[in-house]
Structure formats: structure tokens, C-alpha cells
Amino acid sequence: MKRRDFVRTLGSAGGIAGLGGAAGVLQATAAARPRPLAARESGYGPLIDDEFRLVVLHTNDTHSRMDPFPMDGGRFAGLGGAARRATAIRRVRAENEHVLLLDSGDIFQGTPYFNFFGGEIEFRAMTAMGYDVATLGNHDFDNGVDGLVEMLPEAGFEFVSANYDVSESALEGQVRPHTVREFDGVRVGIFGLGIAFEKLVLASLHEGVRYTDPIAAARTACEELRAQGCSLVICLSHLGYEYRASDRPSDLTLAEAVPEIDLILGGHTHTFLDEAVVFGQGQTGFTVVNQVGWGGMRLGRVDVTFDVARQASGWAAAGYDIDDRLDA
Numbered sequence: 410m411k412r413r414d415f416v417r418t419l420g421s422a423g424g425i426a427g428l429g430g431a432a433g434v435l436q437a438t439a440a441a442r443p444r445p446l447a448a449r450e451s452g453y454g455p456l457i458d459d460e461f462r463l464v465v466l467h468t469n470d471t472h473s474r475m476d477p478f479p480m481d482g483g484r485f486a487g488l489g490g491a492a493r494r495a496t497a498i499r500r501v502r503a504e505n506e507h508v509l510l511l512d513s514g515d516i517f518q519g520t521p522y523f524n525f526f527g528g529e530i531e532f533r534a535m536t537a538m539g540y541d542v543a544t545l546g547n548h549d550f551d552n553g554v555d556g557l558v559e560m561l562p563e564a565g566f567e568f569v570s571a572n573y574d575v576s577e578s579a580l581e582g583q584v585r586p587h588t589v590r591e592f593d594g595v596r597v598g599i600f601g602l603g604i605a606f607e608k609l610v611l612a613s614l615h616e617g618v619r620y621t622d623p624i625a626a627a628r629t630a631c632e633e634l635r636a637q638g639c640s641l642v643i644c645l646s647h648l649g650y651e652y653r654a655s656d657r658p659s660d661l662t663l664a665e666a667v668p669e670i671d672l673i674l675g676g677h678t679h680t681f682l683d684e685a686v687v688f689g690q691g692q693t694g695f696t697v698v699n700q701v702g703w704g705g706m707r708l709g710r711v712d713v714t715f716d717v718a719r720q721a722s723g724w725a726a727a728g729y730d731i732d733d734r735l736d737a
């Protein structure tokens with residue numbers, strides 16, 4: 410763990426927890442000018458003022474929370490809400506040309522929206538928000554493989570999982586190990602990792618889908634994506650942030666084991682990271698790990714800058730609270 414540093418993110422300057430009013434989202438965005446620390450330190454080429462920037466927005470474990478949490482006096486009362494999330498995303502898009510919107514799984518389960526409509530509402534809302542890619546969480550199997558397959562036509566975005574072998578299941582051809590998005594010549598590779606089914610998903614619900622070692626799958630995915638010319642590799646992980654048992658795959662063990670990943674956007678453990686964690690390593694000089702709690706209460710943001718040679722050269726992380734300040 411020596412190489413793991415907790416780096417102050419721009420969230421602390423703009424305030425992940427303290428965005429000042431609805432307009433605060435925009436102010437925080439404006440303040441979120443990425444600092445190419447890694448670039449300067451690792452000796453990448455000169456950066457120019459209008460350096461290329463990709464904004465990566467991400468969620469995890471939204472768990473069918475279409476509406477804000479009810480005003481029941483509970484800890485999360487009034488927080489979240491898909492409409493507010495859509496507003497935040499729209500504002501970021503209005504200010505940035507290159508935006509990628511990702512989800513790290515467990516879209517399903519948690520409210521009557523799922524019980525009644527089986528995921529249709531969640532997928533349609535995410536499609537309307539312009540999600541690009543998601544991975545599968547354990548709860549996305551709650552209606553079985555067939556229940557998931559039935560809903561996929563509603564998802565106008567892709568699913569990736571590199572360590573779930575779906576070749577013997579109805580998901581064959583619908584969930585790929587990885588995908589590539591291109592922004593003005595910058596190629597970004599995105600792959601997914603899912604958690605072991607044992608004790609989480611009944612065998613009958615993941616019929617034909619086989620869990621394989623996530624570390625090995627990650628290494629293969631990185632190789633394939635770099636071979637396809639990707640200068641940034643993002644992992645959508647539903648492994649969980651950290652476990653006491655050090656041999657259990659997690660986002661932190663993954664970051665140490667596979668330095669070729671640049672961003673690990675996590676899920677499953679519902680971890681609210683107030684600051685992203687970074688490891689200095691790999692081709693880009695960084696592996697950033699982030700996770701934004703659950704229930705759609707936060708929208709995560711990692712900005713990646715690219716130098717004149719279109720190599721990823723720096724990063725900055727921030728996050729937005731999704732609350733009633735976005736109602737205005």
C-alpha cells in the first residue's frame with residue numbers, strides 16, 4: 410500500500426459536500442480545471458493551453474432510486490433523484506465537449522419501480538440521460554438472465570463485462586468484454602468486472618454465466634485495448650472497494666495488480682469516497698480509484714487531460730451531490 414496516496418481532489422476546493430446552491434454545480438465545474446500533475450512529474454510532452462480534456466461522469470449502485478429518498482427523517486431523506494441527476498449531467502455536457510457517462514452496476518433492485526417494471530424504467534431513464542456504457546452488478550441478475558435480457562432493448566447503452574463468460578447464456582452477443590469510444594482521435598477503452606456469484610446470486614439466476622478471475626480478465630482486457638490504440642483504459646468494477654481478506658479481489662487489489670488501468674470506477678460496497686485514491690503507475694502514470702456511494706445520491710466526475718500527442722497526461726476528480734439544489 411506504500412504507493413497509495415490520498416490526493417486532494419478538486420472536490421475539496423469546489424466542495425463535493427458543499428456545492429453552493431444549484432448554480433454551485435456549474436461553479437464547481439468551472440473550478441475543476443484539471444491540473445496535469447502526473448504529466449509534469451512523469452515527463453510527458455509539453456501541454457498547451459487548449460489541451461484536450463475528457464470528462465468522465467460516473468454512478469454506481471443506483472438501485473432503482475428514480476425518486477429522491479423519502480422525507481421520512483432517515484439519514485438520506487430528500488437526497489438523490491434521477492431527474493436531478495439528469496440536470497447535473499446536462500449542465501456538465503453544456504460546458505464540455507467530450508463527456509463519457511458510465512455506470513458500475515446494480516442498476517436494479519431497491520424500489521417498487523423494479524418490482525413492478527423489472528428494470529424498464531431505470532434503463533429508459535439512463536438512456537435519456539445519455540449513458541454510454543455500464544457493467545453488471547450482482548443485483549442486475551435479480552430477475553435472472555432472462556429478466557435482464559428482456560430489458561436490454563430498453564437500454565440505449567452498452568454493457569461490458571470482461572470476467573463474466575456469457576458465451577453459454579442468453580446474454581451472448583449482448584454483453585462484451587470491452588468497448589472503445591473515440592473522441593477526436595483519442596481512443597478510450599472501457600471494460601467491466603463483476604463480483605463472484607457465490608453467496609450473492611442464486612445459481613438459477615445466473616444460468617450459463619460463468620465468473621472468471623477478474624485480475625486475469627483485467628490484464629487481458631488492458632492488453633487488447635492498448636493494442637487497439639487506446640490511450641486511456643477505464644475499468645467499471647463491481648468488485649467492491651476494499652475487503653479485510655486481502656486475497657479477495659477489490660478495487661484496491663486490482664489497482665495494485667493491474668497498473669495498466671487508468672481509472673477504476675467502482676461499486677458494490679456503496680463506498681462514499683470523499684476523495685479519489687490514486688496510485689502512481691502504468692503508462693499514464695496514474696490509476697485513479699473512485700466510487701460514489703449508492704442510490705444516485707452523488708454523481709462522480711474524473712477529468713482526464715491529454716497532451717499534444719494525445720496521451721493521457723493528468724487527472725482531477727470531483728463529485729456532485731444530487732439534492733434539492735438541482736431542482737431550480
Ligand SMILES: [Zn+2]
Binds near residue numbers: 515546647676677678
Ligand atoms: Zn452489488
